[in-house]
Amino acid sequence: MAYLSFVALIPLAAVVVRSLDGGLDSFWAAVSSPQAVAALRLTLIASLIVVVINAVTGTLIAWVLVRDAFPGKGIVNSLIDLPFALPTIVAGLTLLAFYGPDSPVGLNLAFTQASVAMALLFVTLPFVVRAVQPVLLELDREMEQAAESLGAGRATVFRRIILPNLLPAIIAGAGLAFARAIGEFGSLVLLTGNIPFKTEAASVFIFSQVQSDNPVGAAAVSVVLLLVALVVLLIFGLISKRVLRHEQ
Amino acid sequence: MRGFRAKGLAVALVATVVAVVAGCGGTSDSTSSSGGGGGESLTLVAYSTPEEAYKKIIPAFNETAAGEGVTFKQSYGGSGDQARAVESGLPADVVEFSLEPDMTKLVDAGLVEQGWDQNEHKGMVSDSVVALMVRKGNPKNIETWDDLVKPGVEVITPNPFASGGARWNVMAAYGAQLESGKSPEEAEQFVATLFDHVSVLDKSARDSLNTFTSGKGDVLIGYENEAILAQQSGADLDYVLPDETILIENPAAVVSESENPETAKAFVDFLYTEKAQKLFASTGYRPVLDGLLDKKDFPTPSKLFDIEKLGGWGEVSDAFFDPESGKVAEIFKSQGKSTASD
Numbered sequence: 001m002a003y004l005s006f007v008a009l010i011p012l013a014a015v016v017v018r019s020l021d022g023g024l025d026s027f028w029a030a031v032s033s034p035q036a037v038a039a040l041r042l043t044l045i046a047s048l049i050v051v052v053i054n055a056v057t058g059t060l061i062a063w064v065l066v067r068d069a070f071p072g073k074g075i076v077n078s079l080i081d082l083p084f085a086l087p088t089i090v091a092g093l094t095l096l097a098f099y100g101p102d103s104p105v106g107l108n109l110a111f112t113q114a115s116v117a118m119a120l121l122f123v124t125l126p127f128v129v130r131a132v133q134p135v136l137l138e139l140d141r142e143m144e145q146a147a148e149s150l151g152a153g154r155a156t157v158f159r160r161i162i163l164p165n166l167l168p169a170i171i172a173g174a175g176l177a178f179a180r181a182i183g184e185f186g187s188l189v190l191l192t193g194n195i196p197f198k199t200e201a202a203s204v205f206i207f208s209q210v211q212s213d214n215p216v217g218a219a220a221v222s223v224v225l226l227l228v229a230l231v232v233l234l235i236f237g238l239i240s241k242r243v244l245r246h247e248q
Numbered sequence: 249m250r251g252f253r254a255k256g257l258a259v260a261l262v263a264t265v266v267a268v269v270a271g272c273g274g275t276s277d278s279t280s281s282s283g284g285g286g287g288e289s290l291t292l293v294a295y296s297t298p299e300e301a302y303k304k305i306i307p308a309f310n311e312t313a314a315g316e317g318v319t320f321k322q323s324y325g326g327s328g329d330q331a332r333a334v335e336s337g338l339p340a341d342v343v344e345f346s347l348e349p350d351m352t353k354l355v356d357a358g359l360v361e362q363g364w365d366q367n368e369h370k371g372m373v374s375d376s377v378v379a380l381m382v383r384k385g386n387p388k389n390i391e392t393w394d395d396l397v398k399p400g401v402e403v404i405t406p407n408p409f410a411s412g413g414a415r416w417n418v419m420a421a422y423g424a425q426l427e428s429g430k431s432p433e434e435a436e437q438f439v440a441t442l443f444d445h446v447s448v449l450d451k452s453a454r455d456s457l458n459t460f461t462s463g464k465g466d467v468l469i470g471y472e473n474e475a476i477l478a479q480q481s482g483a484d485l486d487y488v489l490p491d492e493t494i495l496i497e498n499p500a501a502v503v504s505e506s507e508n509p510e511t512a513k514a515f516v517d518f519l520y521t522e523k524a525q526k527l528f529a530s531t532g533y534r535p536v537l538d539g540l541l542d543k544k545d546f547p548t549p550s551k552l553f554d555i556e557k558l559g560g561w562g563e564v565s566d567a568f569f570d571p572e573s574g575k576v577a578e579i580f581k582s583q584g585k586s587t588a589s590d
Contacts, residue, residue, distance in 0.1 A: 033572075034584050101463030111448050111464065190455065193448035194407055197584035200449075207451060208410040211328050212571040213353075 012226065019219035030209075030220035038197045039205035040224060042116060046201070047181035050120040055174045058128025059166060065129070066136040084126045088186025091122055095191050111193030116201055119187040124177035131173030132166055139165055168240040175236030179229040288508050289319045290515060293334055294344040295327035295413070296454060297474060298374065298498070301531040305524050314514035326452050328412040334359060334503065341512040344373065344500035346413040348561045351499045364501035372497040373519040374473075375534040377549060378420035380488045381460065381468040381475050388466045392490050393424045396467055397441045404465035406456045407449040408569060408576055414453065415569055416496050417469040418576060422568075423558050424492035427551045440579045461485070471496055472546075476532030492551040498533075 019027055030036060065077055083091060097103075099118060100110040109115045139162070147157045185203040192199040194208075202225055209218035292302065302322065309315035323330070323338070331350035334340045335357045343360070345351055351371070354360040365371030382390050388401055396403050406414035421442055425435035448464055450456040453474060460468040461483050468485075475487035500519060502512040518524055525535035534546050541548075558564055568575045 029572075034581055038584060096462060189451050190458075193459075194410075194451065195446070195449055196580045204410075204451070208407055209571060211326075211411065211451075212409040212569065213328075214571045217571065 015219050015222055015226065019216060019223045021216045021219075026216060027220045027223075030214075030217040031224050033217075035196050035200070036202075036205060036217075036221050039200050039202045040221065042113065042200070043182050043202035043225075044228065046113070046116045046120055047178050050117055050124060050181050051174045051178045053121060054124055054128045054177050055170050058125070058173060058177075059132050059170055062129045062132035062136055066133060080129050081126050083122045084124075088123055088184065089190060090186075092119065092187035092190030095119055095122060095187060099191075110191055111195075111199060113192075113199055115191045115193075116188060116199060119191045120181040120184055123184055123187055124180050127177035127180065128170060128173035131169045131176070135166055135169040164243070164246075168243045171236050171240045171243065175233050175240075178232050178236075182225050182229060287317055287319070288511050289321065290341040290506075290508060290512055291321040291323070291339055292342045292344070292515075293323045293330050293338060293340040294500075295330055295346040295350075295498075296324045296452070297346070297471070297477065298344060298528075298531075298533075299324045300477060301374070301528050301533065304527040304530065305519070308523055308527060309515055309518050312514075312518060314511065315518065318511055318515075326411065326413075339505075340503045341506040341508060342500065342515055343503055344498060346496075346498055347416065348497070348499050348555075349565050350412060351501060352561070354501075354503070359503055359505060360501045361504050365499065367520075369520060369536045370497075371499045371501060372536055373500040373516075374498045374525075374528045375536055376471045376473040376496040376498075376532070377489060377534070377552065378416055378493045378496065379470060379472040379475050380490060381457075381470055381478070381485050382488060383466065384484050384486055386486055386488065390467050390488055393421060393428075393438070393442075393492065396421075396469075397438070397445055401445055401467060402447045402465045403442065403445045403467050403469065404448050404450070404456050404460050405446055405469040406453050407451060409571060410449075410451040411453060413471075414456075415564075416471070416494060418568065419555060419558055419564060420494040421469070423494055423553050424490060424551075426558075427492035427553055436575055436579075439576070440582070443579055443583060457483075472534070473532035480532070489547065489549050491549050492553070493549050495552055495554040497536075497554070 019030075031040075061080070065073065065080075086094070095115075095118060096110055098105070099107050099115065101108055109118055143161050144157050147161050152160065183203060184201070185207065188194075188201045189204050189207070192201065192204070194200045194204050196205075200208075202221060206218045206221050206225075209215070209221065294302065299322075306320050306322075310318060323333075323340075325333075327346040327350050330338075330343070331345055331353050334343060335353060343351070343354065351360060351364065355362060355364065380390055380396070382388065388395070390396065390401070395401065405417050408414040408418050418439060422435045422439050425438045426432065430438070448456070448459050450459055453470055456468055456470065457474060457478060459465065461478070472487065472489065475485065478485060479487075500516055502509060502516055506512045519528075520537065522537060522540065525537045525540050529535050529540065529542065529545075535541055555561055555564060559567070566574070569577070571577055
């Protein structure tokens, strides 16, 4: 507990305190300024979209990695973590090389709102995969075989057997991915263009507040992100628990 | 599945190459020593661009009597970041920033003496001017500030709220309008129109250069020395000096808590010597010493003005760059409204 306090809790509390340095009024003024609202909205919407896509594709990737055999599977498996392991600024550079103005495939997404989602997809790729994989490995194949022997089609097996078993893991992974997405900075700052009201994400907005010597404003918007992350993690935790209970 | 695998490898390869390239550009914490001597050590904390200049200046300083045997710890980064770091306790003996307000911050914090600017160069060790970087051959025919707001011209500049250095660019654009006879209101309107043409607002000058060289935009507003340095390192760009532009002045000073104040002072003094100024010039800066300025390499724009003409940084910082009420903050806000109603 003491460890947790020093590593995380006290610094987090310090941000909250700092955000209230100028009283509640200036806290509110900071988070309700049009630019802050636009940045928060962009971040939250992009994160939500990304989480939904991640939940689907992450599960699929985990499925392929666990159930299918193909040459180079080990390599692909270790590549999954690469986007997460890279310094995010490098992730930004990598994406810029591929989706930027010099794109070798002619896909120029950089500096648009789509690039925000693109960057977030990249850095949050492993979360759902890594959450679902172990559960899928443990999943008892006999259950599926039993269902099939009773005449269930593949869709039914997936819907009635596999999905319910995976759901807590998918939700947990999605929760982490969301929390990670709303805080992402390094890749966004390179890839999105940072135009206020258009492509400026909340983390980038916070950065510019720090740079303009407005630490209270920066802390205020940070606290909003913190609260959102906290609430989302709690909700996802509750859903995940409820699903589990339902199972048993 | 072969294709899948090959693609995976390609991605890994790209990532590795990018990582290596990024690594090469990183900041260094290197020390330089000419051996022997007193073994005194100075910590130099500076903004990012003069790194190339100091690579030459420090060895030259080591050759002087005062600098013999002095080793250096060097830290380079965004000007505002560096000032904040020193303010919050990063040990430093000598600091150099890209603009005066960052120095003022340390004066206010009691880390740099009030009289730091009391020399004939007002504490400024290097100069430059705001320039317009364009694609090789200047295909969009950019010559003046007004060319930046023509239809179809895409402008890149760092965000003046994220990068203190980018404030030079804004003040250059604003002041240039005044110089060409416009009213302050018209000049402000011009800045607003200019930001309408900005497609990427990076967090630093370096990032903007990266964005520009990666193919985005038609014009990059930046410093002449950055443009020269970029050309020296092989970037494919030209630059234009508009007739009306601002003189950039970079301040350096001794930190008052320095453990080696005499050596630190000797180093700052050395920066004003002909030798050091020539080395600054060789990496693209304009020397502050009269008579050293090579008119061929560094032509003086016909209507060059300085920040004092616009009221000085103290006034300008509040009037333009206050994050709540500054003129530029207002411009961003109004553009938010106009884009929201689109």
